[in-house]
Amino acid sequence: MNKTFDTIVFGGGISGLVAAFSQQKQGKTVLLLEGSNRFGGVIRTVTKEGYRLEQGPNSILTNVELHNLIKELGIEDKIRKNEAIASTRYLLFKNTPLKMKPSWALLTSGFMKFGMAWAFLTERFKKKGTLEEESIAGFIRRRLNGDILNRMINPLVTGVYAGDPEKLSLRSTFKKLYAMEQDYGSLVKAMFNRDKNAHKREAMSFEGGLATLTNTLAEKLGDNALLNSSVTAIESIKKGFEITYNQEGIETVVKSKEVVSTLAPATLSSISEMIDKTLRQELEAIEYAPMLLVYLGYPKASIGQTLNGFGYLIPQQEKQPYLGGIWTSTIFPEVAPEGMELFTLFVGGVNNKGVISSIEESIEKAKLAFEKHMQISSNPTFQSHYLHARAIPQFNLGYYKLMEKVDAIENQHKGLKISGNWRSGVAIGDCVAGNINE
Secondary structure, three states, X not given: OOOEEEEEEEOOEHHHHHHHHHHHHOOOOEEEEOOOOOOXXXXXXXXXXXXXXXXXXXXXXXXXHHHHHHHHHOOHHHEEOOHHHHOOEEEXXXXXXXXXXXXXXXXXXXXXXXXXXXXXXXXXXXXXXXXXXXXXXXXXXXXOOHHHHHHHHHHHHHHHHOOOOXXXXXXHHOHHHHHHHHHHXXXXXXXXXXXXXXXXXXXXXXXXXXXXXXXXXXXHHHHHEEOOEEEEEEEEEOOEEEEEEXXXXXXXXXXXXXXXXXXXXXXXXXXXXXXXXXXXXXXXXXXXXXXXXXXXXXXHHHEOOXXXXXXXXXXXXXXXXXXXXEOHHXXXXXXXXXXXXXXXXXXXXXXOHHHHHOHHHHHHHHHHHHHHHOOEOOOOOEEEEEXXXXXXXXXXXXXXXXXXXXXXXXXXXXXXXXXXXXXXXXXXXXXXXXXXXX
């Protein structure tokens, strides 16, 4: 007789772990199935030669749901943050990291043009847009101007999505920006009316790295979470679902009243007959940005750039071989040996998919450019890298209509929830918020 659970969760990344933990907390019988040999998904913390490396996100930007989850898990004492450093950001401008805070250096650098200031001053007088959907680039040009898009918004989009603002949908990515115009008719008006009591978002990590969060969630689930267990089929049946999974060559069939899938869209569509051929093709066609993470360690004495911030992003118009760099050990000093500094570079994105086939060349070009920008006088004494061939889903124009079709599948099959970063949002906080089931 097949065993029956209240809820079965597919995938043991942050979305799946949170979904399973949330269901278990309500007293439901839960089974989580993870196909690989580890929990955590893209969150992966490793140690090499005395350096602690994050082979995925480097830190978490908190929201209310994530803050509450950390309290529930009892790991508040393991939080590590450096608010003053993390809140100081730079942009690369003319081969120099430029601090993005009001200063004489910012005003005299040539970064700020009069037209940019004028665009902000006059934005509140512009008419509300009427388009059903708009790219990020189109929205910023319409409400502000091209210089603000190129110098400020482009690197922001790079930092979050490693994507192309000409293709990314505003309403599917920066939902708050979209809502600001819809609700107030102006970004400036919305800023003046924002909730000053809203949760303060901070960049943070944990003692032991971000894997502390996912490891703790997995520990709370205990034997209810299985590794090396790949879902091979899901079928809608009367009063629930029948799931087949393969664990190290042994096939098992179980039933559940509810299913939460956090699998990648192409993986989900390949195992479910609930998704028709047309939708399957659309899901499989979702674009992903590749990301090559490059880790470099240098003696502190060899670095000419003052390290007093989070790091910097690079506008596309700067034409550099990498997207930006984080001053990792400046934010979290414990990640590097004493006397050393650790940096993380980001190489790739949707406009540089060739990085997948040219890893060594890409690393060398990025390293040489980085050493120039940071005024580094020596070779790295530590070097490593990690490639995500399909790192970040791209919420391009038309994405919200595709998500409406996925909504329809959920509505047709009571008890089915389709989740994951391609549904809730790419940030860890979004994945947490999207899978809390109160």
